[in-house]
Amino acid sequence: MTAQLNPRGDVAVLVPAAGAGVRLGPGGPKALRLLGGEPLLVHVVRRIAAAPSVHTVVVAAPATEVDAVRQLLTPVAPVLVVAGGAERQASVANALAAVPSGPDIVLVHDAARALTPPALVEAVAAAVRAGHDAVIPVLPVSDTIKQVDAAGVVLATVDRSALRAVQTPQGFRREVLAAAHAAAGDPLTDDAGLVEQQGVPVFCVPGSEYALKVTRPFDLTLAEHLLAAGH
Numbered sequence: 001m002t003a004q005l006n007p008r009g010d011v012a013v014l015v016p017a018a019g020a021g022v023r024l025g026p027g028g029p030k031a032l033r034l035l036g037g038e039p040l041l042v043h044v045v046r047r048i049a050a051a052p053s054v055h056t057v058v059v060a061a062p063a064t065e066v067d068a069v070r071q072l073l074t075p076v077a078p079v080l081v082v083a084g085g086a087e088r089q090a091s092v093a094n095a096l097a098a099v100p101s102g103p104d105i106v107l108v109h110d111a112a113r114a115l116t117p118p119a120l121v122e123a124v125a126a127a128v129r130a131g132h133d134a135v136i137p138v139l140p141v142s143d144t145i146k147q148v149d150a151a152g153v154v155l156a157t158v159d160r161s162a163l164r165a166v167q168t169p170q171g172f173r174r175e176v177l178a179a180a181h182a183a184a185g186d187p188l189t190d191d192a193g194l195v196e197q198q199g200v201p202v203f204c205v206p207g208s209e210y211a212l213k214v215t216r217p218f219d220l221t222l223a224e225h226l227l228a229a230g231h
């Protein structure tokens with residue numbers, strides 16, 4: 001079977017899915033943990049595949065689960081599956097190396113953000129298409145933010161008006177992301193950080209509450225409720 005979704009699409013989506021899920025607690029790799037009876041990875045691939053611009057999806061799976069993930073996703077959508085690495089950044093690099101020629105836009109999207117609406121995939125891709133080399137979805141910070149020392153004593157209250165919580169999918173012109181990964185040093189927590197190190201401006205678009213990252217058990221409970229409510 002071809003791994004193409006829409007041959008006329010101009011977007012490849014990389015899905016880092018090789019994390020252990022330590023903060024979620026015991027139960028195996030996080031991307032394979034169940035939400036509404038299906039793995040998080042199935043939910044996320046289904047939503048990505050529903051975005052009309054998507055040409056190709058490359059999943060970076062836990063190294064021991066590559067064949068199992070391929071079988072799991074075969075009935076969901078045509079995807080390429082590669083082995084992930086020890087850090088998220090290495091997983092993204094492995095997936096990027098597997099993107100076929102064609103798509104000029106590459107999005108990187110966490111498997112852990114299982115309920116992300118297809119419309120956010122399209123919005124990020126559209127902002128890259130409109131001329132931004134790097135695009136991230138963000139939400140305003142809604143709590144007061146304090147800087148504290150190692151003993152837990154407050155040092156300062158941070159002005160939150162210029163702060164944003166960053167989500168995925170993060171979108172890039174393909175050459176920009178490839179150059180940033182080629183030049184990468186110590187692992188960073190997101191791909192926009194690598195691009196920032198290259199001096200490339202990163203443009204923000206509105207994120208989505210539904211793109212929450214399943215990180216801790218509470219997030220999984222919240223995601224179960226959102227899924228049951230039809231999201």
Ligand SMILES: Nc1ccn([C@@H]2O[C@H](COP(=O)(O)OP(=O)(O)OP(=O)(O)O)[C@@H](O)[C@H]2O)c(=O)n1
Nearest residue numbers: 016017018019020021022023086087091111112
């Ligand atoms: N070596 C890694 C580490 C993380 N990820 C992926 O990167 C995304 C964001 O990472 P996070 O939510 O922090 O997942 P984990 O690393 O699994 O979480 P934890 O730190 O709790 O183990 C996830 O989809 C995760 O599967 C990956 O592909 N390869």
Ligand SMILES: C[C@](O)(CO)[C@H](O)COP(=O)(O)O
Nearest residue numbers: 088110166167168189190213
């Ligand atoms: C990429 C990311 O989802 C942006 O918020 C996030 O940084 C990845 O999670 P991690 O826990 O920092 O690895």
